Amino acid sequence: MSLPHAVLTSLLEKSTSGYDLARRFDKSIGYFWPATHQQIYRELARMEAAGWIESFVPPDAGKTRKKHYRVLAAGRTELARWTAEPAAPMDLRDALTVKLRADAVLGEVDLLPELQRHLALHTAQLAQYRRIEAEDFPPTAHPLPRTQAIQHLILQKGILYEEGEIAWGQALRTLLQGP
Amino acid sequence: MSLPHAVLTSLLEKSTSGYDLARRFDKSIGYFWPATHQQIYRELARMEAAGWIESFVPPDAGKTRKKHYRVLAAGRTELARWTAEPAAPMDLRDALTVKLRADAVLGEVDLLPELQRHLALHTAQLAQYRRIEAEDFPPTAHPLPRTQAIQHLILQKGILYEEGEIAWGQALRTLLQGP
């Protein structure tokens, strides 16, 4: 049950509409907690009913249906509560590994094309993370303030993850291609 | 939709009862695709209805309710189809990273205890993987046959993952504890 809290976090970072939230999700928190726009609209409605957030018509709405949301005190309290609460570490759900085991037991399944696809996707994602890092965290002599240091560390987690996937995938490719 | 295929794979590796399957899951495929016993019973019933597997009373059943399952040709075909089929890479769902972002935007949330818990859990998991590796893959001079090499590589993926989590967690701990 982390999606509402991910949404609260994103709203605290910048209070916007559900639509923009859904789009920003894809490029930030969504890397670590993906969500579709339908899920986000559903959670926004629930959280407004629960009194964690409130909606208002933004000044620049004009004749559009645009609604903005902002976090209320109750939402902030709830987020702080959840953040300190112990939770199980995420569990992996890695279909490629299952496929690899299936290949081992079946034999005669050519996994290489699928593996190449994955390597390409992870390589692309890694490149994107590196681009973001180069833009947002240019090398400096001085240590970053806490908030920025945390954000950099989060980005580095994504980078580490992709690097690991790629290194492992290359080892697998060598094995599958071997004589 | 990978759970049925994970179950098929496990059944091909060793055809057993739902109960044993659920217990073996926890210690093998479940590391990469977790499932509760209820999910497994549900999938077994569905797959039997679909003609992918069949149940039979094992010779050693006695008066128990024990049922065994074995994979039919249709199930084997389906598994091969799914294995070669392209699929999106797994997506991360990492609550700790979300909590970290929440901490950055809220301030004044003490994440250290939660981080320590995670470090302890990942360290324990890593130790278990290493124990399995030492038992099942003792160092030899000769390269392993393909099936075993694949199984070793799968285990190494788990090890790499845990090592990454621990290394990152230690970096985070340094940051959170820093002055």
Add this chain to the structure above:
DNA sequence: TGCTCCATGTAACACGTTACATGATTGC
């Protein structure tokens, strides 16, 4: 006029989680 993008939603369903039910067998 027709197309794309903005913006918010409803509905149905599949999958995952949690709690509970049932009865037999094994070990003390």
Add this chain to the structure above:
DNA sequence: GCAATCATGTAACGTGTTACATGGAGCA
């Protein structure tokens, strides 16, 4: 006799996924 474990399930619910609906705004 009692508790723990074996063994299979039902039921209810919550989250995630997919398809579709609605209507305005901007542009060629």
